[in-house]
Amino acid sequence: xxxxxxxxxHILPKAILKRQLFETDLTTTAVIICSDDNALYKQLLxxxxxxxxxxxxxxxxxxxxxxxxxxxxxIGFIKNLPxxxxxxxxCCDAGESRSPAVAAxxxxxxxxxxxxxxxxxxxxxxxxxFQVICREFGLLMPDWHIKQLxxxxxxxxINSVRNGNTGNYEKWQIIE
Numbered sequence: 174x175x176x177x178x179x180x181x182x183h184i185l186p187k188a189i190l191k192r193q194l195f196e197t198d199l200t201t202t203a204v205i206i207c208s209d210d211n212a213l214y215k216q217l218l219x220x221x222x223x224x225x226x227x228x229x230x231x232x233x234x235x236x237x238x239x240x241x242x243x244x245x246x247x248i249g250f251i252k253n254l255p256x257x258x259x260x261x262x263x264c265c266d267a268g269e270s271r272s273p274a275v276a277a278x279x280x281x282x283x284x285x286x287x288x289x290x291x292x293x294x295x296x297x298x299x300x301x302x303f304q305v306i307c308r309e310f311g312l313l314m315p316d317w318h319i320k321q322l323x324x325x326x327x328x329x330x331i332n333s334v335r336n337g338n339t340g341n342y343e344k345w346q347i348i349e
Contacts, residue, residue: 180254182261182276184296186268201259205247207271207302208264221258223250229270231301239302244309251279274298278306291326294333298326 180203187206203221225246228237254261261279265271273296277287281303290296300319307314 180258180261182263182279184268184272184276184290185262185264186266187264188266201257202262203250203254203258203260204262204264205250205272205275206264207275208266221254223247227271227302229265229299231299233301239305241305241309244306247275247278247306248282248310251282269295270297270299271302274300274302275306278303278310281307281312282310288325291322292329294326294330294338296326297330298322 187208199218199220204218204223206222206224208226223246225243226237227239227243228235230238232238263272263276263279273290273293277290277298280287280290290298300323303322304314304316304319
């Protein structure tokens, strides 16, 4: 993967996307939207924005499920981010399933620990999206490993409910 000096990943629902949301200058911000293409969002967002519409489904080959082409679009976007990017926002409808899956895949592709997402009970990463992106990047991602990650996420959620804490929003820093 191309070296990145530093950026933070933020996982959010697309409904809250507004220019005022961004912590930095738009020239240092990139956005991935993982839901329906919407021209309104593209007008509000920085030039470094990609909209990749796919459904929040875990059924392979279902209409609108993530495709290899879409996974490669995301991978190419990440590989070609300008060095000036400081913040990467990853958005879907609710910010709980598709965007955490994309963020976990980016962490894994960057050689970072993606368990920070799988262990956060606030997120429920879509395993199919994670697996397709990782496989297209060339990472071995067998079904048994995916099942382990899904079980880890379920256990973390159950434990958090028992303890009265269902997680919270976090941002992750990637430094190469």
